[in-house]
Amino acid sequence: MTHSTIDLAVTAEDRHIATLAAAAVGLTLVEAAIPLPLPGVKPGLANIVTLIVLYRLGWRAAVWVSLLRIVAGALALGTFLSPTFVMSLAGGLASLAALGALVHLPKTLIGPVGLSLLAAFAHIGAQLGVVSVWLMPGVNLLPLLALFLGAAWLSGLVNGLVVANLLEIEK
Amino acid sequence: MSGLGRLRGLRPGDWLVLVGGAALVALLLGQVGAAGDRVAIKQGGRLFLETTARLDRSIAVPGPLGITQVEIRAGRVRVLADPGPQQICVRQGWLLPGQTALCLPNRVSVERGASVYDSLNY
Secondary structure, eight states: THHHHHTHHHHHHHHHHHHHHHHHHHHHHHHHHSSSSSSTOOTTTHHHHHHHHHHHHOHHHHHHHHHHHHHHHHHTTTTSSSSSHHHHHHHHHHHHHHHHHTTSTTTTTTHHHHHHHHHHHHHHHHHHHHHIIISSSSSSHHHHHHHHHHHHHHHHHHHHHHHHHHHHHHH | OOOHHHHHHHHHHHHHHHHHHHHHHHHHHHHHHHGGGEEEETTEEEEEEEEESOOOOEEEEESSSEEEEEEEEETTTEEEEOOSSOOOOTTOOOOOOTTTEEEETTEEEEEEEOOOOOOOOO
């Protein structure tokens, strides 16, 4: 490598973030093409990227990647500024907030699986919050809560295990 | 490393969240199931009593002809006795979820709640 690498240090990080966000957008688009039994139940594959970024580059980078993914993904899917987008944004912000708090816990205490699960719970919690306050006020969401929380548990676990594996491989 | 090896690499907090989350889901699923245990007794078109089929009890519902006796036992509901002449609601026996027993002369209805598919929620 030439000395110019040093000059490009900041830009390289920007590029890195953009590349990762693009990967996350790619996963979002792939996910949108998978037929799923219920609207709203998604594996949330893009969160794998968010968690990897959190571990490798820190929380601020994870926020960047996640928000870029939400906006660019919504633009690509044509849901920008629609209720779907608002729910996506609410879920994303909630899981980022959860991750921001959890990342300070010692690594020996909680790993990617725990973080992934709690982020998934925060995500679906915020989304159902949006639904009950704004989209369908007065509707009893309790039966849905069990269903969505169960789905979040499963996808959070699988994504967490994927992240744990990827972090191990990257070492 | 195998997937099983990965599971062994989980931290204590991971297990805590994993088990806690599963417990929460199970708890909520139990709550959903409880919706089918609702029992509503009406008299003269007005709600007389709303209760759960999980609590064994015997309820006396007063009507214009006398007392209609409703029995809840082992998660089931039936009209045990009714002063009406035809005894239709008594012969109906234990109610299936979603069924209603109607003791028309005494103007009593017993409704067994059902956890039905609700399109509004979807």
